Amino acid sequence: MKIMKFGGTSVGKPARMHEVARLATADKEPKIVVLSAVSGTTNALVAISQKLALGERDAARLAIDALETQYQNFIAELVHTDAALEKARAVLQEHFEFLHIILRISWSEALNKDILAQGELLSTKLFCTYLEEQGLRYALLPALDFMRIDEHEEPQLDTIRTLLGAMLQQHAGTGLFVTQGFICRNARGEVDNLKRGGSDYSASLIAAAAGASVCEIWTDINGMHNNDPRVVDRTLPVSRLSFDEAAELAYFGAKILHPASIWPAQQHNVPVKLLNTMDPGAEGTLITGDATAPGAKAIAAKDGITAVNIKSSRMLLAYGFLRRVFEIFEKHRTSIDMITTSEVAVSVTIDNASALPAILEELGALGTVSVDGDQAIVSIVGQEIASDTSMLQRVFSSLEGVEIRMVSYGGSLHNISLLVAADKKKDVLQRLNKGVFGL
Ligand SMILES: Nc1ncnc2c1ncn2[C@@H]1O[C@H](COP(=O)(O)OP(=O)(O)O)[C@@H](O)[C@H]1O
Numbered sequence: 311m312k313i314m315k316f317g318g319t320s321v322g323k324p325a326r327m328h329e330v331a332r333l334a335t336a337d338k339e340p341k342i343v344v345l346s347a348v349s350g351t352t353n354a355l356v357a358i359s360q361k362l363a364l365g366e367r368d369a370a371r372l373a374i375d376a377l378e379t380q381y382q383n384f385i386a387e388l389v390h391t392d393a394a395l396e397k398a399r400a401v402l403q404e405h406f407e408f409l410h411i412i413l414r415i416s417w418s419e420a421l422n423k424d425i426l427a428q429g430e431l432l433s434t435k436l437f438c439t440y441l442e443e444q445g446l447r448y449a450l451l452p453a454l455d456f457m458r459i460d461e462h463e464e465p466q467l468d469t470i471r472t473l474l475g476a477m478l479q480q481h482a483g484t485g486l487f488v489t490q491g492f493i494c495r496n497a498r499g500e501v502d503n504l505k506r507g508g509s510d511y512s513a514s515l516i517a518a519a520a521g522a523s524v525c526e527i528w529t530d531i532n533g534m535h536n537n538d539p540r541v542v543d544r545t546l547p548v549s550r551l552s553f554d555e556a557a558e559l560a561y562f563g564a565k566i567l568h569p570a571s572i573w574p575a576q577q578h579n580v581p582v583k584l585l586n587t588m589d590p591g592a593e594g595t596l597i598t599g600d601a602t603a604p605g606a607k608a609i610a611a612k613d614g615i616t617a618v619n620i621k622s623s624r625m626l627l628a629y630g631f632l633r634r635v636f637e638i639f640e641k642h643r644t645s646i647d648m649i650t651t652s653e654v655a656v657s658v659t660i661d662n663a664s665a666l667p668a669i670l671e672e673l674g675a676l677g678t679v680s681v682d683g684d685q686a687i688v689s690i691v692g693q694e695i696a697s698d699t700s701m702l703q704r705v706f707s708s709l710e711g712v713e714i715r716m717v718s719y720g721g722s723l724h725n726i727s728l729l730v731a732a733d734k735k736k737d738v739l740q741r742l743n744k745g746v747f748g749l
């Protein structure tokens with residue numbers, strides 16, 4: 311069984327959906343095709359939900375109508391027979407009727423999740439309409455019937471495996487399955503999601519649950535590049551990465567992969583391939599459990615970082631101080647990315663500042679606390695780069711004159727991370743591209 315996940319741009323136009331169907335039926339291996347929402351749809355749904363939350367019903371209605379017009383144009387090019395067009399129209403009617411009904415309901419977080427789920431529900435049903443028109447056999451596996459997260463929003467892999475396994479058995483003999491990325495049910499049985507960009511995570515969880523031979527992530531670029539192509543002009547694809555390298559890059563901001571998407575595949579040793587729907591013949595990136603050649607592979611950056619510094623008296627810095635600091639972050643379910651310590655102070659970074667006021671209040675009892683918002687973590691990732699004696703020198707000499715707020719070195723053999731002000735990120739990525747990769 312092979313998993314093929316197609317992102318928003320890969321299903322973003324009718325012609326691209328046609329290409330997805332071609333790729334998914336190009337060989338005989340059974341497949342589960344995982345689809346994201348058509349690009350732009352989730353953002354549009356977020357905007358609709360925000361308008362509703364603010365009580366701006368007329369603005370929400372206009373946004374729903376604009377989205378519906380886009381979809382009417384989409385289906386006109388997606389399918390051509392009268393029967394298929396009728397089916398596609400019925401799909402739109404069902405989902406846009408739902409969106410119009412919610413205009414009359416008061417907004418809640420649970421309703422918000424229902425609204426956001428419409429994108430993947432639409433894309434998969436429209437894709438299936440096209441498959442049907444082409445006479446291709448398939449089965450739709452509703453993700454809401456098997457994708458589960460617990461009360462801490464963690465995927466329940468055993469439950470997913472059991473539910474998905476039973477559904478696959480019901481369709482024994484079917485070679486093509488279609489399901490939604492991103493959406494799931496939570497511990498209360500409500501519709502929920504795996505956070506923005508979560509379809510990669512869905513694909514990796516499904517790959518682990520189904521014991522897949524490979525998890526292919528099809529997107530709009532020839533695999534993982536050595537630097538962020540949105541920021542840096544000259545970047546090149548990386549052909550091989552280990553799971554450890556890919557997990558570090560995803561976690562530290564390489565947008566091509568959802569931050570948590572590597573661990574399920576890694577735990578179940580399913581190779582991951584990053585491929586380009588617009589250039590299917592390109593090599594892409596292969597990610598496996600094998601160690602790659604030593605050296606820097608790629609640089610990633612994560613924005614929206616807050617640094618918190620806690621300065622203690624010497625007395626307090628006796629053993630137990632760090633434990634007390636960490637316990638406060640743990641209590642508020644806030645994970646720490648980088649840490650540096652000195653004799654009297656500790657600095658940590660967080661990317662989720664929602665509990666920061668409560669955290670600061672409690673940290674205040676341990677010492678003097680200061681906060682730097684608007685920071686970015688820049689990570690240089692590669693097999694054993696921390697044991698390459700020339701690497702630090704290359705990193706620092708290329709960043710001469712740039713103020714570096716924190717450095718993390720030695721926590722992982724494969725990662726050197728720097729904290730810089732967010733407005734310096736672009737300059738730092740460009741300089742490192744030259745200094746580390748000579749590009
Ligand atoms: N290191 C990187 N390598 C490749 N792409 C990257 C990297 N960093 C950021 N990106 C961006 O990630 C995008 C693909 O991810 P995403 O937009 O989530 O695709 P999809 O919609 O297919 O899920 C690329 O178009 C690229 O701009």
Ligand SMILES: N[C@@H](CC(=O)OP(=O)(O)O)C(=O)O
Pocket residue numbers: 316317318319346347349352353429491492505506507508509510
């Ligand atoms: N619809 C979701 C899920 C997703 O993963 O999209 P993409 O595969 O295009 O990044 C989002 O926009 O966040």
